[in-house]
Amino acid sequence: MTVDLEKVNSIIEKYRDDREAFIALLQDISAEYRYLPEEVIRYVSEEIEVPVSRLFSLATFYTSFRLEPRGEHEVQVCMGTACHVRGAPRMLDKVTQKLNIKPGETTEDKRFTVETVNCVGACALGPLLVYDGKYYGKLTQWKIEKLLEGSNDEDDQSS
Amino acid sequence: MMKMTSPAELEKYRSSILEGIDSGRPSVSVCCGTGCSASGALEVVSAFERLLEEKGIQANINTKITGCHGFCEQGPLVLLSPGNRLYCKVTEEDVDDIIEETLLANRVVERLLFVDPVTGEKIEKEEEIPFYKKQLRLIFGDNGKMVPTDIRDYLSLGGYSALAKVLKGMGPQEVIQEIKNSRLRGRGGAGFPTGLKWESCDKAEGDIKYVICNADEGDPGCFQDRSLLEGNPHLVLEGMIIGAYAVGASQGYIYVRNEYPLAVKNFSTALEQAREMGLLGENILGSDFSFNIKVVRGGGAFVCGESSALITSIEGRIGEPRYKFVHAAEKGLWDRPTVLNNVKTWAAVPLIINRGAEWFSEIGTEQSKGTMIFSLTGKVNNTGLVEVPMGISLRELIFEIGGGILEGRKFKAVQTGGPSGGCIPEGLLNLPLDFEKLAEVGSMVGSGGMIVMDETTCMVDVAKYFLSFTQEESCGKCVPCREGGEHMLKILERITRGEGEERDLELLKEISDTMQCASLCALGKLAPNPVLTTLKYFPEEYLAHIKDKKCSAGVCKELIEYLIDPEACTGCGRCLKACPTGAISGEKEAVHILDQEQCIKCGNCMEVCRFDAVSVE
Amino acid sequence: MVSITINGREIKTDQEDITLLQLARSEGIGIPTLCFHKALLPYGACRLCVVEVTGGQNTKIVNSCAYPVREDGISVQTNTPKLKQIRKNILEFLLARCPEIDMVKKMASGLGVKEKRLPEKSLPEDQTEECILCGLCVRVCGEVIGKEAISFVHRGAEREVAAPFYSQSKDCVGCTACHFVCPTGAIKVKESGNKRFISPWNTEITLVTCEMCGISFAPENSGEYLQAKLGLPAEWLKLCPQCRRKVAAETMGKYDFTSRNVILKK
CATH class of the missing domain: 3.10.20.740 (Ubiquitin-like (UB roll))
Known part of the structure; x- marks a missing residue:
């Protein structure tokens, strides 16, 4: 895979005087590509003269980083405590059964990536999931069914 | 915006803002905290904007998009003044009525008022709703009154007057003494006296010192730090500036959880505004004191809430805790003296400076002063953020402020302090909440999480949940936490599958002890708390799983069966359609049968049944 | 005092x-x-x-x-009894993690582990865990060699030591210091012809040939780096692997971490 390194250069430039800000730098790269491509990490390591091992270590330690491309849609099921006691595990089961993948994985057709998050701070609405940045609260298995199916035929998902 | 070059100039500017405020003008505050936004508050805001413009009265009415008001359960919330009327669960469709009735005709829209679940009575004013009535909202109260991205709102409520006071006539020593006298303790979990921390940083040698704000709120079920940063960022900022002045720091950092983009945005805006006005940067308010702050976004690691791990993370490394035989106050960030405090601790500072240590130390208990903000969540009627004086009882908090248990079920336990805290049973509900009392029963104040559990919560499952959380979040550096925690988790998994043995309970206690004594950092030391407290207060649940292979709460999949009650089943077919494995059969309008062999215990059938015909055993 | x-x-x-x-x-x-x-x-x-x-x-x-x-x-x-209990538990944990490692077995029995109460770490078939994650290899590479060719990756129970992206690390100088400090023998070095292989880093190093005895030994391109970094004597580059190991082992033992200088005794 080849990536457009010009964007990377401008991100590197942004942190030129802030040599310890590796995490911020990786976050910006991650926001740009929606994951951390190996090629980019290696390139950044050369440019900022930091061992690749250190960047690789950071990329695997912090959960906001992914080394694999994400799917078109991101489904994050909240597994916070409030959601847990309100049935989040069953909701997660439903999502993973429906899409036939495990949390952290992407469907074969690259349409969905499912992740778990440790609380999004909307506990009054639990159990809930975040679908492409939008919160769907007071979930039921029916709602999940509709949400994930709705996106298949490009219908309005908010119904 | 003009740069202020002296405290007097700031006061003059404040007066000019206050003069410009027409207190008679009706105002609408729409809560746009995370909970309300997720329930449609943004749509409500745009409806207000659209309709006010259509009606040509936008100039007469002050519309404010504010941070979290705390009463998330009833969101989206709309607060109207004059009158301090609170409307609950407002939708776009309600907006026209609110404008026509309340704003223009000063009449109440009855259907939007809060209804007391106990008395059935409608309550008009915010302060009379039981949820708010028992609270003491010193830190959190201004959230509903201001636009967080407008520094003038903060100034109009007295903002930066504490900073002005300090710069006008308090030496750093005096500030430290004031904080010491207030007996404020760290709100991040450990409850270390803030003044002492500042003092040792002040005394530590070094020309470069740092202050850090810990906003890496990782506890699941906690969102008070987020709500403060989103709703009142200048308060936290002002506290940090005063702290930096006191200890002689020239650079500050705020480490915010990456999952909180709005908090990052609002705090960054606050920084810019403060810089423009000369409240941050070089020669603050014309004094010799210069101070700057950088925002650092966390990478997503609970362990970075631990101070030494947070510091290594700011230094650009993985969040591995270090042994702390030398405190951060002496040797912290880049080995320089560093004061690290939680969001809520910083937010308390301006209050103490303004109103005095004596006033502050009169609130709370003997050992724990001031108020604490709790995230009240789980199986409780009024989910939300509550600020109460230290020392309030759990019962008052859960049953009066919280309005009791969802669906009238029976209370079982409350878990405080996040994944490192413990589960407290009904027998201890009269416990006054403070640092010492919670620690005595095996839990902690922590960062203020409070998750209520009812009879449908399995305590073994909860212990397993918290342990799997801490295991996932363990950095993996030290053996007791990494390996010990993993073995405990395996044991709990065995028990919840019905494969546990009685001797497992002894093993759990033994491993817990080693983790508590020998783990490197607080994450590992405290991780066994949920297991130990559930073992202590709910031993019969463990034994039921082990001996009788039963989960009375109906949670542990391997130990439960879903049953269809032939008396109640109407044969409507909803469960049949919902069953993903075809385990349910039956003709239309005939009693349905559930085949246990094929059942995967997903619970769909029970969720969709309208006749309560499906039960779990 | x-x-x-x-x-x-x-x-x-x-x-x-x-x-x-x-x-x-x-x-x-x-x-x-x-x-x-x-x-x-x-x-x-x-x-x-x-x-x-x-x-x-x-x-x-x-x-x-x-x-x-x-x-x-x-x-x-x-x-104390408490400390003995902690140490025994720690060894039980390590034994469950690395049941095949002799050094762990010996230490466990020395510290009072008599029965296996904990299940062994589950791994794919024909794999055994040899690493106890003491981190000596990572730290010697960073602190002494100054290279950071390997690092800890992932976290919690998933934590392991690896070269970046699990492939040949360009920063590896082939010094094998990681191999020397490893207490369990998890880091294996093989040499064949003028190649040196360091598993588990999937790293292959080309060696230069010794002027004196004709054996391939010092890592190409990095011999001088190491010589300068560690303050090794000039003969270092001329020694055969066995002698060099001896010297390196002695050097490691005399490394004074407070001053960060190597004190070489004659």
Whole structure:
């Protein structure tokens, strides 16, 4: 895979005087590509003269980083405590059964990536999931069914 | 915006803002905290904007998009003044009525008022709703009154007057003494006296010192730090500036959880505004004191809430805790003296400076002063953020402020302090909440999480949940936490599958002890708390799983069966359609049968049944 | 001058920056360790070196490898029943993780592990876990060699040591210091012709041929780096692997981490 390194250069430039800000730098790269491509990490390591091992270590330690491309849609099921006691595990089961993948994985057709998050701070609405940045609260298995199916035929998902 | 070059100039500017405020003008505050936004508050805001413009009265009415008001359960919330009327669960469709009735005709829209679940009575004013009535909202109260991205709102409520006071006539020593006298303790979990921390940083040698704000709120079920940063960022900022002045720091950092983009945005805006006005940067308010702050976004690691791990993370490394035989106050960030405090601790500072240590130390208990903000969540009627004086009882908090248990079920336990805290049973509900009392029963104040559990919560499952959380979040550096925690988790998994043995309970206690004594950092030391407290207060649940292979709460999949009650089943077919494995059969309008062999215990059938015909055993 | 007691024995020291572990060992008091190496900064990960420190009314359990001896009058216990229990548990954990490693087995039985109460770490078939994650390899590479060719990756139970992206690390100089410090033998070095293979880093190093004996030995391109970095004598580049290992091992043992200088004794 080849990536457009010009964007990377401008991100590197942004942190030129802030040599310890590796995490911020990786976050910006991650926001740009929606994951951390190996090629980019290696390139950044050369440019900022930091061992690749250190960047690789950071990329695997912090959960906001992914080394694999994400799917078109991101489904994050909240597994916070409030959601847990309100049935989040069953909701997660439903999502993973429906899409036939495990949390952290992407469907074969690259349409969905499912992740778990440790609380999004909307506990009054639990159990809930975040679908492409939008919160769907007071979930039921029916709602999940509709949400994930709705996106298949490009219908309005908010119904 | 003009740069202020002296405290007097700031006061003059404040007066000019206050003069410009027409207190008679009706105002609408729409809560746009995370909970309300997720329930449609943004749509409500745009409806207000659209309709006010259509009606040509936008100039007469002050519309404010504010941070979290705390009463998330009833969101989206709309607060109207004059009158301090609170409307609950407002939708776009309600907006026209609110404008026509309340704003223009000063009449109440009855259907939007809060209804007391106990008395059935409608309550008009915010302060009379039981949820708010028992609270003491010193830190959190201004959230509903201001636009967080407008520094003038903060100034109009007295903002930066504490900073002005300090710069006008308090030496750093005096500030430290004031904080010491207030007996404020760290709100991040450990409850270390803030003044002492500042003092040792002040005394530590070094020309470069740092202050850090810990906003890496990782506890699941906690969102008070987020709500403060989103709703009142200048308060936290002002506290940090005063702290930096006191200890002689020239650079500050705020480490915010990456999952909180709005908090990052609002705090960054606050920084810019403060810089423009000369409240941050070089020669603050014309004094010799210069101070700057950088925002650092966390990478997503609970362990970075631990101070030494947070510091290594700011230094650009993985969040591995270090042994702390030398405190951060002496040797912290880049080995320089560093004061690290939680969001809520910083937010308390301006209050103490303004109103005095004596006033502050009169609130709370003997050992724990001031108020604490709790995230009240789980199986409780009024989910939300509550600020109460230290020392309030759990019962008052859960049953009066919280309005009791969802669906009238029976209370079982409350878990405080996040994944490192413990589960407290009904027998201890009269416990006054403070640092010492919670620690005595095996839990902690922590960062203020409070998750209520009812009879449908399995305590073994909860212990397993918290342990799997801490295991996932363990950095993996030290053996007791990494390996010990993993073995405990395996044991709990065995028990919840019905494969546990009685001797497992002894093993759990033994491993817990080693983790508590020998783990490197607080994450590992405290991780066994949920297991130990559930073992202590709910031993019969463990034994039921082990001996009788039963989960009375109906949670542990391997130990439960879903049953269809032939008396109640109407044969409507909803469960049949919902069953993903075809385990349910039956003709239309005939009693349905559930085949246990094929059942995967997903619970769909029970969720969709309208006749309560499906039960779990 | 600080005066403390260890296991009831009064010990005085005027050495600044001395740790409890160093002081105890210098007095012939044994404290077990796994992640400690005198050439490296204390890390505090294995927790075997925990001791009980009592000052006034308070007793706390600390890792002695990093605990500075600076409070006068404290009393230290290194082998109480509590500490024995902790060490036994830690070895039980490690034994469950690495059941095939002789060194772990020996240490476990030495510290009182008699029965296997914990299930072994589950791994794909025909794989065994050899690494106890003491981190000596990572730290020697970074602190002494100055290269950071390998690092810890992932976290929690998933934590492991690896080269970036699990493939050949361009920063590896092939010094094999990681191999020397590894207490379990998890890091294996094979040489064949003028190639050196370091598993598990999936790293292959090309060697230069010795002028004297004709054997391929020093890593190409990096021999001089290492010579300068470690202050090795000029003969270093001329020695055969076996002799070089000996020299390297001696060097490691004499590395003075406080001054960060290598003291080579004749």
